[in-house]
Amino acid sequence: MDKFKQLILQCRSGFEKEAAAEITACLSQAGVYGYCQLVDGQGYVSFLGAEGDALYQAIENLPFNKLIYVRQWTLATDWLELDREDRVGQIRAGLEGLPDCAEVWVEYPDTTDGRELATFCRKFGSALVQRLKRDKWLRPAKGDNGWRLQLFALSGEKIALGIAPVNNASPWPQGIPRLKFPKQAPSRSTLKLEEAWHWFVPRDEWDTRLTGGRAVDLGAAPGGWTWQLVQRGMFVSAVDNGPMDEELMDSGQVTHCKEDGYLFVPEKIVDWMVCDMVDKPIRTAAMVVEWAVKGYCREAIFNLKLPMKQRYKETERCLQHIETELKKQGLHWELRAKQLYHDREEITCHLRML
Ligand SMILES: C[S@@+](CC[C@H](N)C(=O)[O-])C[C@H]1O[C@@H](n2cnc3c(N)ncnc32)[C@H](O)[C@@H]1O
Structure with missing residues (x-):
């Protein structure tokens, strides 16, 4: 699993430093050392520099529920620069050696810029699912240790290919449960x-x-x-x-x-x-x-x-x-x-x- 180079940690925009401090503390307790790359307000942090399959072990074994500032996590490759002409094909070519995945999510940062990618991510996700179904690549998990193919997009061309353990990640895309405001409730809170x-x-x-x-x-x-x-x-x-x-x-x-x-x-x-x-x-x-x-x-x-x-x-x-x-x-x-x-x-x- 050495194709995975980073752990992408989504958080509330403006709380990147907290998410970085938290994941660094959590990983170093588990003996995993590296460094965080972040920009204030970008809505995610990348943890890089860990050796061997340490990040793969970490995302499988550290309990996601313990994290406070991290809304969602993805074990990911380096950023890929995709060619608009055949993005699906390029992702498909990068899937060799990945564990079986039953579903596909295409995530993006929860920021003003990020939200502009929502439609692209939905359409790209559907096109990718169609291709993976045709190729019989998607497979239901055996037992409850399944993985999800989880991409993280910064634009239509810059995407990291990743995975997340279904039972040790947020059950909601971007870690955001979509709740409807009940009209009769007296306040938004x-x-x-x-x-x-x-x-x-x-x-x-x-x-x-x-x-x-x-x-x-x-x-x-x-x-x-x-x-x-x-x-x-x-x-x-x-x-x-x-x-x-x-x-x-x-x-x-x-x-x-x-x-x-x-x-x-x-x-x-x-x-x-x-x-x-x-x-x-x-x-x-x-x-x-x-x-x-x-x-x-x-x-x-x-x-x-x-x-x-x-x-x-x-x-x-x-x-x-x-x-x-x-x-x-x-x-x-x-x-x-x-x-x-x-x-x-x-x-x-x-x-x-x-
Ligand atoms: C954020 S609002 C609560 C909103 C409420 N949870 C809702 O869903 O409508 C905070 C409330 O705490 C109350 N509050 C602050 N300090 C308090 C205290 N010491 N004792 C009782 N109420 C207090 C304020 O009067 C205010 O109405």
Whole structure:
């Protein structure tokens, strides 16, 4: 697999440094050394310079779910300069020696320039699939260790040929779940909570973990997140001094608590605590520790608003604080974090007490 020279890591435009710091730390822990190439705002980072098949081993074995700033990854060749006359043929010629792939995605950076490639990528992907089907090159995976042929385009001519493990990469092209804004929801940030559930709660567990029961929404107004909880049949304490959407209050499932979210204590244990308050991230992390240690909730989804500088360092500090404090108490938990498509200067975290 020495035709693969780079790991392409897609991220939110403007967060290339964070994605680079994260992948460098993650790979060096696994004994893989190299360097990152990046340009601010380009929406991806290339990790280069690793020896032998180290990158192939890494993309297979490092858990993709652990990455926060990386939305999608591709193990790729050097950039190919394609001739407009026969792009499909040139890609086809480069596929020798690749593992079996069952599907083809043509990805592009999630930037203003990148999005202009959307139509080209869709059409080129279809043409390539037709050719690969004709050649009987596409094959369904045996077991669940399949690969996807994943190209990454910077223009119609400059493309990297790559692969990604289907079960260890984002299940959505570009790492972006396409969610439709529900018209009845009181605010656009409703999509953040829905996206978080898609990342953190397996779909086949939604009926058990995300249906009915009680929830607390800290920093709830006007009610986009509360709306999601109500849709899942939950009874919600919505904590915020600001006004809640009236129609949502008419559902009869919401109690508006005009209190300070950082001091709020639920009357009974709740299934979910969600928190979208804008404050120092370490303050939110400390509050989450208190909820976990006192056993106020079974699961939590909370935002960490990022500072202007040292965003990666601050992320690590907050997550480590939570882990260290819970460990001291002898608790068992799962903690994950992701910069969602709907997150701007923030990341979203999920804590589940076991
Ligand atoms: C980003 S908005 C929340 C939007 C909400 N998640 C939605 O989907 O509609 C942040 C909210 O946090 C509230 N907030 C900030 N600090 C708070 C605190 N200490 N206690 C309660 N609410 C707070 C603000 O009043 C504001 O309504």
